[in-house]
Amino acid sequence: MSKLFMTRRGLLKAGAASGVALAAPMSFVRGAYAEEFCNLPTGSSVTLGFNVPQSGPYADEGADELRAYQLAVKHLNGEGDGGMLSTFSSKALKGNGILGKKVEYVTGDTQTKSDAARASAKRMIEKDGAIMITGGSSSGVAVAVQGLCQETGIIFMAGLTHSNDTTGKDKKRFGFRHFFNAYQSGLALGPILAEQLGKERRAYHLTADYNWGWTQEESIKNTTEGLGWQTVNAVRTPLGAGDFSQYLTPVLNSGADVLVLNHYGKDMVNSLTQAVQFGMRAKQVNGKDFEVVVPLFSRLMAQGAGENIKGILGTTNWNWSLKDDASATFVKSFGQEYGAPPSQAAQTCYVQTLLYADAVERAGTFAPPEVIAALEGFEFDGLGNGKTLYRAADHQCMKDVLVVRGNANPTSQFDLLEVVKIVPREEVTYDPSIFGGDLGPADVKAC
Amino acid sequence: MDAILLQFLNGLDKGGAYALIALGLTLVFGTLGVVNFAHGALFMLGAFCAVTFNKLLNLEQVVLDETQKTAWGSALEIRTPYVETLFGDFGHFLIDYSVPISILITIPVMLLIGIAMERGLIKYFYKRPHADQILVTFGLAIVIQEIVKHYFGANPIPQSAPEIVAGSANIGAWFGLSDNIVYPWWRLVYFGFSAFIIAAVFSFLQFTTYGMVVRAGMRDSETVGLLGINIQRRFTVVFGLAAVVAGLAGVMYTPILPPDYHMGMDFLVLSFVVVVVGGMGSLPGAVLAGFLLGILQSFASMNEITSIFPGIDQIIIYLVAVVILLTMPRGLLGREGVMEE
Numbered sequence: 209m210s211k212l213f214m215t216r217r218g219l220l221k222a223g224a225a226s227g228v229a230l231a232a233p234m235s236f237v238r239g240a241y242a243e244e245f246c247n248l249p250t251g252s253s254v255t256l257g258f259n260v261p262q263s264g265p266y267a268d269e270g271a272d273e274l275r276a277y278q279l280a281v282k283h284l285n286g287e288g289d290g291g292m293l294s295t296f297s298s299k300a301l302k303g304n305g306i307l308g309k310k311v312e313y314v315t316g317d318t319q320t321k322s323d324a325a326r327a328s329a330k331r332m333i334e335k336d337g338a339i340m341i342t343g344g345s346s347s348g349v350a351v352a353v354q355g356l357c358q359e360t361g362i363i364f365m366a367g368l369t370h371s372n373d374t375t376g377k378d379k380k381r382f383g384f385r386h387f388f389n390a391y392q393s394g395l396a397l398g399p400i401l402a403e404q405l406g407k408e409r410r411a412y413h414l415t416a417d418y419n420w421g422w423t424q425e426e427s428i429k430n431t432t433e434g435l436g437w438q439t440v441n442a443v444r445t446p447l448g449a450g451d452f453s454q455y456l457t458p459v460l461n462s463g464a465d466v467l468v469l470n471h472y473g474k475d476m477v478n479s480l481t482q483a484v485q486f487g488m489r490a491k492q493v494n495g496k497d498f499e500v501v502v503p504l505f506s507r508l509m510a511q512g513a514g515e516n517i518k519g520i521l522g523t524t525n526w527n528w529s530l531k532d533d534a535s536a537t538f539v540k541s542f543g544q545e546y547g548a549p550p551s552q553a554a555q556t557c558y559v560q561t562l563l564y565a566d567a568v569e570r571a572g573t574f575a576p577p578e579v580i581a582a583l584e585g586f587e588f589d590g591l592g593n594g595k596t597l598y599r600a601a602d603h604q605c606m607k608d609v610l611v612v613r614g615n616a617n618p619t620s621q622f623d624l625l626e627v628v629k630i631v632p633r634e635e636v637t638y639d640p641s642i643f644g645g646d647l648g649p650a651d652v653k654a655c
Numbered sequence: 656m657d658a659i660l661l662q663f664l665n666g667l668d669k670g671g672a673y674a675l676i677a678l679g680l681t682l683v684f685g686t687l688g689v690v691n692f693a694h695g696a697l698f699m700l701g702a703f704c705a706v707t708f709n710k711l712l713n714l715e716q717v718v719l720d721e722t723q724k725t726a727w728g729s730a731l732e733i734r735t736p737y738v739e740t741l742f743g744d745f746g747h748f749l750i751d752y753s754v755p756i757s758i759l760i761t762i763p764v765m766l767l768i769g770i771a772m773e774r775g776l777i778k779y780f781y782k783r784p785h786a787d788q789i790l791v792t793f794g795l796a797i798v799i800q801e802i803v804k805h806y807f808g809a810n811p812i813p814q815s816a817p818e819i820v821a822g823s824a825n826i827g828a829w830f831g832l833s834d835n836i837v838y839p840w841w842r843l844v845y846f847g848f849s850a851f852i853i854a855a856v857f858s859f860l861q862f863t864t865y866g867m868v869v870r871a872g873m874r875d876s877e878t879v880g881l882l883g884i885n886i887q888r889r890f891t892v893v894f895g896l897a898a899v900v901a902g903l904a905g906v907m908y909t910p911i912l913p914p915d916y917h918m919g920m921d922f923l924v925l926s927f928v929v930v931v932v933g934g935m936g937s938l939p940g941a942v943l944a945g946f947l948l949g950i951l952q953s954f955a956s957m958n959e960i961t962s963i964f965p966g967i968d969q970i971i972i973y974l975v976a977v978v979i980l981l982t983m984p985r986g987l988l989g990r991e992g993v994m995e996e
Contacts, residue, residue, distance in 0.1 A: 265917070267809035441958060446969050450912055450921050451669060453842070454956040454968070457661040461835050477811050477913055485839035485911070487823035512913055514813035528726065536726065543727020620731070 246361045246655040247337045248574050254309040256281070256561070257338030259329050259353060260367065262317040265448075265474055266345040269508050269553045273343055273367055274315060275546055276554035280561035283541075284311045291541040292562060295534040295590035300569035307568060318344055322352035329353045333362050339574055340365060342560050345553060347371030347420045354383035361652030363576055365560035368525075368553040370472075370504050371420040372427065375604035376643030381650045382576065384583055384603045386563065386596075387556045390420065391638060393503045393523040394427035396609040396631040400521065402435045405466065405499055412464035413442035414455055414479060416471050424470045428503050432468075440464040445475070452479040456486050465493040467500045476502060477512035484516040505612055508551045510624045517614030517624065524610050525552045526592055527625050535592040549622050559591045563598070577650040595633065601640040603647070609636045657833050662953040664826075668842045668911075670949025671849030675904035676922055677929040677941040678856060679897035685873045685936040686890045689777055690785050692792040694901055695923030696799040700768060701761055701902025702914035703803055706812050708757035712738050712750050752817045754910055761902045769898025773891050796919065804916040811913035816841040841910050848907050852900060853942055859896075860938070869893055873936070928976050934989020944987055948972050 249255070258277045261270035283291045286303030293301055305311050314336040316328030325344060332338040333356075341357055342365040344350045350369035357364035358380040366374060366385040370393070375385050401409075411432055415425040421444070429439055440462050445455050456479070459467055467488060471479050483489075483500055491498040505522035528539045528549035538558065542550040550558070563583065571578035584600035596607035612625040676698055683691045715734040723731035738746035749756065776795065780788045815821065820840035827836030860866035872879045872886040879886045905914070912918060929948055933940030954960065956968035967974075979987065 263804075263809075265809055265915075267804070443958065443961070448921065450918070453665040453668065454662060454953040457665055458658060458958050460661065460837065461657050461833075474811055474915065477813070481813060481913060482839075482911065485821075485823065485841065487837050487839070490822070491837075508810065512811040512813055514815065514913075516813075540727045543725060543729070547729075549726060620725070621734075 244655075245575050245653050247333065247339045249309055249337075249339060252309055253312045254306050254574070255336055255338050256311060256313045256564075257316065257329065257332035257336065257341040257343075258313055259316040259318055259325060259332065259341055259343040260557075261320045261345050261349075262315070264318075264320040266320045269345045269368065269506070269551065270318070270343075272508065272551045272554045273345065273557045276542070276550060276558040277313065277342070277561060279542060279545055280558045281311050281313055284561070284565050288545070289541050292534055292538050292558070292591055295537050296562060296566070297589040298566050298570065300566050301562070302569075306565045307572070307574070311565070314338060316343075318349050318353075320346050320349060322348045325349040326352050326356050329356055333357075333360055338362070340564050342564070343367040343557065344369060347374055348418070350374050350383075350385075351378045351419075354378065354380045357382045358648055358652065360654045361576055363564065363579060365564050367557050367560070368506075370424070372423040372643055373419060373645075375602045375640075376423075377645040379602050379604075379643075379645045379647055381580060381603075381647040382652070384560070384563075384598065386560050386605045387552075388523075388525050388607070388609050388636070389604065390424035390427040390503070391643075392609050392636040393424065394431035395636045395638065396523050396611055397428065397501070397503060397521070398431035398435055399631075399635075400611045400629055401432060401437075401501065404521065406496070407436040409437045409466050409496070409499075410440045410462075410464045410494065411437050411466040411468050412440045412459045412462055413468045413470060414452070414459075415442060415444050416447055416475050417444040418447055420472065421470045424503055425468075428468055428470065428501075437466070445471075445479070448475065450478060452482050453486075455479075456483055456488075459483075459488070460486065460491075463493065465496050465498050467498070469500065469502050471502070472504055472506070473509055474512070476509055480513050480520070481516050489516075489519075505614075505625060506552060507622070507624050508553070510614065511621075518616045520614045521628070522612055524612050524625065526555045527552065527610055527612060527627060528555075529623065529625070529627060530592065530610075530630075532592065532594070534590045538592055555592055559593075562591065563588075576652075580650050594630070597633075599640060602643075602645070604640070606637050607633050657827070657836050658957060658959075659954075660826075660832075660836060661838070662957055663950060664838050664842070664846075666950025666953035667846050667946065668949070669952060670946035671846050672904055672908060672922065672945075673926055673929045673949050674942045674945025675849050675852060676901055676926040677933065677945050678853060678938060679900045679904075680926055680930050681933070681936060681938055681941040682856075682893055682897040682900075684930070685938070686869065686893045687773075687777070687781065689780065689788050690792070691777070691897075692789055692923065693772070693796040693799065694792075694897070695919030695921075695926070696796040697765065697769070697898045697901040697919070698905040698908075698922055699803065699914065699916065699919030700799065701765055701905025702909050702918060703807065703905075704761040704764055704902060705754050705757040705814055705906045705909045706807065706914060708760055709750075709753040709814060712736065712746075712753055714738075716740060754814055754816060754906065758903060758906055761906050762899055765899045765902030766895040768902075769895035770891055772898070773894040777894070778891075796923075800916045800919070807916065809915065811915040813913040814909035816844075816910035820844055839911075845907050845911065849904065852903060856896070856900060857938070865889070925972060928972055932976050932979050932986055934986030937986065937988040937990065940986055940988030947987075948975065951975055 260273045282288045318325035329341050340363045344367040347369040350366045354364045364383045372389050372391050415421040469479050502522040505524045510517045539549050567579050567582040571582040583598050586598040589595045593607040609631045611629045613628050615626040680694050713736050718733045719730040720733050721730045823837040823839045826838050827833045876886050929944045933944030955971035
């Protein structure tokens with residue numbers, strides 16, 4: 209027993225010594241690595257990190273994103289039919305991996321929770337050596353992971369995220385978004401609403417009470433009020449309310465003739481289904497047919513709403529029914545691989561992977577500052593959304609936006625959305641300074 | 656006035672669902688003394704009985720039409736449900752009425768699930784502390800959820816009400832009030848259905864010998880046991896009955912809320928508040944509190960009220976629960992001696 213006895217002084221000495229011993233090699237390693245950027249590939253392969261919701265409410269969307277990523281990796285490595293590599297305006301990609309290195313990937317589960325998404329991205333960066341992180345199916349996750357990537361100096365190619373904040377007040381030098389945003393939904397939808405529903409309308413908003421809902425409500429309100437519409441009321445509903453009846457019945461007596469549902473996913477399915485049950489599609493108010501508008505549509509979610517989406521207007525980033533070469537090529541190669549057409553989430557994820565790989569090829573290096581420079585201000589075509597610009601000021605893609613309507617006569621179980629108009633890029637381009645925010649530095653080496 | 660009437664109806668409807676789930680919870684707690692956190696999962700399983708039945712009815716004959724191609728080059732699939740090809744109009748009727756008809760399947764299925772759950776897992780936890788019971792049933796709920804998600808996916812699966820009750824009723828016109836008072840037929844059906852089930856459960860307990868024995872057992876199971884009655888077996892049946900009630904509530908709720916694997920959890924927490932407010936172990940208390948809280952929640956989300964107290968709609972239930980527990984620690988109709996030993 210007495211052999212184990214230790215004096216206070218002895219303990220302090222031992223502690224200090226072991227502290228020095230532990231710290232010394234680390235500081236050397238740190239010094240050595242500080243010359244280099246994070247996770248630069250040294251062997252014959254390069255690792256990408258696909259961070260998608262594999263559990264939780266958006267798991268189906270996440271599964272489709274993952275399918276798209278796996279297809280992109282195949283095409284980058286020269287397997288399969290090459291997909292949109294053949295239609296992409298930049299010809300830097302040769303189907304021999306990225307800079308000759310074979311593309312490999314690791315996956316993580318965001319669970320549609322910011323903290324889980326950050327933790328899984330962190331694991332992929334620190335443990336698996338991912339050079340780039342991509343994915344996600346919600347804006348909360350995108351903003352959180354983007355922040356982490358900025359801190360560590362890893363490029364983040366956002367998946368499905370529609371909030372203005374992702375490339376607005378929370379924009380980051382290392383974060384890039386191909387998907388459109390709520391502000392652009394408003395810009396695209398406005399003229400169509402005026403054309404189809406008239407300029408004298410009274411709108412009632414139900415809004416999911418979180419970041420994305422607020423920005424969409426604001427964007428749509430600004431647009432419709434600009435058209436001359438009145439906003440009768442804008443009510444915030446708790447996320448995942450389930451039963452929306454107590455929020456829907458006040459609409460009936462409010463004198464409103466348009467209901468705008470700023471809901472996504474399950475909330476959208478529930479509120480829309482219930483609004484239809486309350487007879488809102490069959491109603492006349494102020495001598496006009498009552499209308500429901502869902503500003504952000506997703507085909508995967510539309511399946512959940514069944515019959516109820518027929519005839520309802522909204523916007524979407526991309527739809528598989530587009531007839532341009534690039535879209536048709538992508539649908540063909542995705543459909544042959546998986547037996548179903550890709551969702552908009554799958555398309556944006558596939559495109560983001562190609563864009564990153566292409567930027568590295570053009571930069572000739574994996575070093576983030578050069579890759580960022582290659583992406584900033586990059587003009588391209590042939591990826592399914594027409595001529596597109598990766599805007600340097602906020603890392604938001606400027607491209608066409610689709611205004612769609614729930615298909616009244618679907619020809620198949622996938623044929624749920626009908627494209628009403630392809631709103632040209634010029635009409636959805638806006639001044640990047642309106643949302644504030646700061647991109648931050650490009651030479652972060654924080655491994 | 657219109658708004659108040661509509662919110663009252665909403666409250667009855669919501670209250671019906673809360674009351675049905677809380678009733679089952681209380682039955683289990685009152686008889687077996689088990690706090691069953693897997694009860695929400697039973698509600699969800701009931702809803703998925705309807706989904707499964709509907710899926711079976713909609714099993715499709717797939718014919719490949721080589722003359723038409725999909726966008727990715729394979730032959731177009733023409734799908735027709737087998738029941739429609741086999742039975743024609745009757746098949747169509749079956750699909751249209753799949754939700755109410757699935758009740759017939761749900762009852763035996765839920766009874767079996769309930770009994771299996773009690774015999775297979777819960778019975779080993781009678782003598783354990785409530786914390787253990789909560790942990791094991793909560794774990795069970797997660798397991799059930801994940802199994803359902805594995806087979807049915809994470810997205811909600813819409814179920815439609817029969818066409819005849821798909822629209823909304825012009826209630827205002829019935830009472831000579833404004834035309835703006837419309838209410839979905841199916842929600843009215845749901846309220847009627849929940850009232851019927853509640854009445855049936857109470858009659859069973861009140862007017863049958865079996866129910867009398869169960870009630871006696873709830874009071875003092877030891878004495879009932881001494882009289883030579885196998886009270887445990889009856890309690891097992893009561894657990895099955897509670898599962899059936901939860902399952903039926905779930906089945907009929909599917910046209911209102913497209914079911915997904917998580918719907919049980921969403922209801923569970925609220926139902927527990929309902930049970931506590933009603934008084935642990937009190938069946939009339941559970942029903943009363945279910946309707947009371949449903950109606951309060953609806954009123955609290957009226958625009959006139961949220962403009963004064965923003966966000967009150969999301970906390971009202973818990974606020975009321977706090978006030979009631981402070982003034983009436985045993986809940987509305989709770990009796991002495993429950994959970995107090």
